[in-house]
Amino acid sequence: MSSAFRLALIQLQVSSIKSDNITRACSLIRDAASQGAKIVSLPECFNSPYGTKYFPEYAEKIPGESTQKLSEVAKECSIYLIGVKGSIPEEDAGKLYNTCTVFGPDGTLLVKYRKIHLFDIDVPGKITFQESKTLSPGDSFSTFDTPYCRVGLGICYDIRFAELAQIYTQKGCQLLVYPGAFNLTTGPAHWELLQRGRAVDNQVYVATASPARDDKASYVAWGHSTVVNPWGEVLAKAGTEEMIVYSDIDLKKLAEIRQQIPIFRQKRSDLYAVEAKKP
Numbered sequence: 530m531s532s533a534f535r536l537a538l539i540q541l542q543v544s545s546i547k548s549d550n551i552t553r554a555c556s557l558i559r560d561a562a563s564q565g566a567k568i569v570s571l572p573e574c575f576n577s578p579y580g581t582k583y584f585p586e587y588a589e590k591i592p593g594e595s596t597q598k599l600s601e602v603a604k605e606c607s608i609y610l611i612g613v614k615g616s617i618p619e620e621d622a623g624k625l626y627n628t629c630t631v632f633g634p635d636g637t638l639l640v641k642y643r644k645i646h647l648f649d650i651d652v653p654g655k656i657t658f659q660e661s662k663t664l665s666p667g668d669s670f671s672t673f674d675t676p677y678c679r680v681g682l683g684i685c686y687d688i689r690f691a692e693l694a695q696i697y698t699q700k701g702c703q704l705l706v707y708p709g710a711f712n713l714t715t716g717p718a719h720w721e722l723l724q725r726g727r728a729v730d731n732q733v734y735v736a737t738a739s740p741a742r743d744d745k746a747s748y749v750a751w752g753h754s755t756v757v758n759p760w761g762e763v764l765a766k767a768g769t770e771e772m773i774v775y776s777d778i779d780l781k782k783l784a785e786i787r788q789q790i791p792i793f794r795q796k797r798s799d800l801y802a803v804e805a806k807k808p
Contacts, residue, residue, distance in 0.1 A: 530676055530677060530678070530780075531676055531677050532677075532779065532780040532781050533677075533777060533778065533779050533780065533781075534567040534568065534675075534677040534777075534778055535564070535565045535566045535567055535568075535775060535776070535777050535778070536566065536567075536568050536569075536570075536704075536734075536736060536756060536775070536776050536777075536778050537561035537564070537566035537568070537569045537570070537773055537774065537775050538569075538570050538572075538736055538737070538738040538754040538755075538756065538765075538767070538773070538774040538776075539554065539557045539558065539561060539569065539570065539571050539572065539575075539738060539754075539773055540572060540738065540739055540740065540741050540752060540754045540767045540770075540771055540772050540773070540774065541553060541554055541557065541571060541572055541575050541740055541741060541771060542740070542741040542743065542770075542771040543572070543574065543575060543576075543577070543578060543579075543740045543741070543743070544578075545578055547576050547577065547587060547594075547595070550575060550576045550577070551576055551594070551595055551598050554571055554575050554576070554598075554599075554612075555598055555599075555602045557773060558571075558602050558603075558606060558608075558610065559602065559605070559606060560773060561608075561773050561775075562606035562607075562608050564773075564775060566608065566775065567608060567609065567675070567677065568608065568609045568611070568675065568677075568680070568704075568706075569606075569608050569609070569610050569611065570610075570611040570612075570706050570708060570736060570738040571610075571611065571612050571708065571738060572708050572709070572710065572738040572739050572740040572750075572754070573627070573684055573685050573708040573709050573710045573738070573739070573740065574587075574618070574627070574710065574740070575612070575708075575740070576595045577618060578746060578747070578748070579710045579740070579746075579748045579750065580747050580748050581658075581659065581660065581662050581663045581664075582747075583618075584618040584625050584627075584663045584664060585618070585625060585663060587618050588618035588619060588620040588625050589618070589619065589620065590619070590620055590621070591619050591621075591628065591630060591638075591641060592638070595612075596612070596630055596632075596638070599612035599630065599632055600632050600636040600637075600638065601636060603632035603633065603634065603636050604632075604634065604635055604636030607634040608634055609631065609632070609633060609634065609639075609673070609675050609680075610631065610632045611629065611630075611631050611680075611682070611706055611708070611738075612629075612630055612631070612632060618664075619643070624665040625663055625664050625665065626643040626644065626664060626665055626666075626667060627643065627644040627647075627660065627664055627684055627685075628641060628642065628643050628644070628667075629641070629642040629643075629644075629671075629682055629684055629708060630642075631671075631673050631680075631682070633673075639673045640671045640672070640673045640682070641671065642667065642669075642670075642671035642682040642683075642684070643666070643667025643668075643669070644660075644664070644666065644667055644683075644684040644685070644686070644687060645666050645667045645668065645669075645687060645693070646666070646686045646687050646689070646690055646693075647659075647660040647661045647664055647666050647686065648660040648685060648686040649661050650715075652714055652715075655714040656712055656714045656715075658748075660686075668807070669807055669808075670693075670696060670697065670700070670805065670807070670808075672697065672700055672701075672702055677778070677780065678702070678703040678704055678778075678780055679700070679701045679702045679703060679704075680702060680703075680704045680705070680706060681694070681697030681698075681700065681702035681704070681705045681706070682705075682706060682707075683697075683705065683706075683707045684707060684708055684709065685707060685708065685709035685710055685711070686709075687707060688707045688709065688723045688724065688727060688737070689719075689723060691726070691727065691730060692803050694727045694730065694731050694733070694735075695730070695731060695803045696803065696804075696805045697731075697733075698731040698732075698733055699803075699805075700805075702733060703733055703734065703780060703783055704733060704734045704735075704736065704778065705727060705731075705733055705734070705735050705736070706735075706736045706737075706738070707724075707735070707736070707737045707738075708737070708738045708739075709737050709738070709739055710739055710740055710748070710750040710751075711739065711750070711751040712748065712749060712750065712751060713749050713751060715751075716750075716751025716752075716753065717751070720737070720751055720753060720755070721753070721755060721757075721763065721766075724737055724755055724757045725757050725761045725763070728757040728758065728759055728760075728761055729759070729760070729761040731759075732759040732783065732786050732787050732790070732792065732793075733759055733783070734756065734757065734758055734759060734778055734783065735756070735757045736754075736755070736756045736757075736776070737754055737755050738754045739751060739752050739753060739754045739767075740752070741769065741770055741771040741772070742769035742770070751769075752767060752768065752769035752770070753766055753767055753768070753769065754766070754767040754774045755767070755774070756774065756776035756778075758782060758783075759782065759783045759786045759787070760782075760786055764776045
């Protein structure tokens with residue numbers, strides 16, 4: 530395995546026109562690939578405005594319109610594309626899911642991840658949101674292998690659950706990618722904090738891909754797509770506008786940190802454990 534590769538996060542300005550979102554996303558994916566990116570991630574709900582009222586209208590089967598385009602551009606650019614990581618609203622058997630798909634360099638669908646922790650919060654006077662009004666939760670973990678490392682997937686609110694990151698680390702993941710759309714309440718308070726926490730706790734790289742901020746939207750995303758290394762250092766961070774964030778990932782650095790601070794050898798499995806109840 531190669532120990533170094535370039536990661537790109539596409540902070541897309543999402544509009545209400547699905548076809549425009551798809552076209553713009555594919556253009557930015559090509560730009561990222563032309564700059565040497567080998568793994569590229571789109572933001573949460575890249576083809577749709579974020580909101581419970583939009584999910585039924587924009588939902589698709591998988592495969593469908595959005596995933597077909599992602600498959601084609603992944604093959605064209607010979608990259609690993611975490612798309613619709615973005616995520617998209619997915620319709621299946623009468624239920625809707627917030628779903629992330631990953632396509633390989635040959636355009637093959639490698640894995641599909643359905644968000645397992647739904648975003649249901651109530652911060653009085655600031656924000657109330659209930660994904661569970663329209664979405665169903667997923668019930669499985671998703672990882673995929675590349676020539677560089679194994680990658681674990683989560684979506685937005687999933688990053689708050691430390692156990693998910695720990696299980697992915699147990700499964701051998703060295704990079705965790707969370708497409709997400711934090712807001713103007715939780716974003717400044719927790720967005721970077723949670724990423725750095727997951728990275729340090731598990732000595733992994735953590736990346737988040739957010740939509741660009743649209744102050745006129747019904748749900749205003751925080752932006753600030755970010756890459757954090759296993760030491761907890763922010764390697765790259767976007768502002769609020771549409772842009773591509775690049776980071777050169779060095780897995781030798783990860784190995785050095787794990788050797789210097791060997792927490793995995795020091796865990797007290799006789800006293801505690803975090804375990805997956807499904808494969």
